Amino acid sequence: QVQLVESGGGLVQAGGSLRLSCATSGSIFNYNAMGWYRQAPGKVRELVARISAAGRTTYLDSVEGRFTISRDNAKNTVYLQMNRLALEDTAVYSCAAWSSVVYWGRGTQVTVSS
Numbered sequence: 111q112v113q114l115v116e117s118g119g120g121l122v123q124a125g126g127s128l129r130l131s132c133a134t135s136g137s138i139f140n141y142n143a144m145g146w147y148r149q150a151p152g153k154v155r156e157l158v159a160r161i162s163a164a165g166r167t168t169y170l171d172s173v174e175g176r177f178t179i180s181r182d183n184a185k186n187t188v189y190l191q192m193n194r195l196a197l198e199d200t201a202v203y204s205c206a207a208w209s210s211v212v213y214w215g216r217g218t219q220v221t222v223s224s
Contacts, residue, residue: 112136112213114205119218122195126222130190132205132215138186139163141207146179146190148201148220158203159190172198195222 113135122128130146138144145160159179160168167179178191188205200222205215 112207114207114213114215116203116205116215116218119203119220121221121223124195124197124222124224126195127191127193128195128220130192130203130205130218130220132188132190134186134188134207136186138181138183138188141209141213143208144181144188145206145208146188146203147206148199148203150198150201153201155204161188192220195220197222197224 115133116130118128118130120128143160143162146158147155148158149155156170158170158173159177161179161181169177176194181188199220201220202217203220204217207213
């Protein structure tokens with residue numbers, strides 16, 4: 111059974127930083143890509159960042175230059191480094207892994223305060 115376990119969420123002041131982690135239960139090489147989605151209350155879920163097995167990355171326009179996605183293949187873990195956090199970054203962040211289907215983590219809350 112595939113498990114994606116997120117950690118690293120929390121409360122941070124605007125302008126601060128957080129790092130999210132997503133650990134997979136099996137080998138990270140089982141997936142074509144991994145990434146992070148977020149969903150704020152009353153808003154649609156959006157793809158924040160994605161990293162392919164080859165290491166190619168894509169970002170949501172509003173986080174480009176502030177967020178960095180990376181992967182540690184030895185630890186079967188994907189990270190999302192979030193810098194210069196803004197109020198509008200407040201959301202539940204969920205890890206996703208793509209193979210023949212998409213697997214999801216349970217999500218971690220990120221709250222940015224003024």
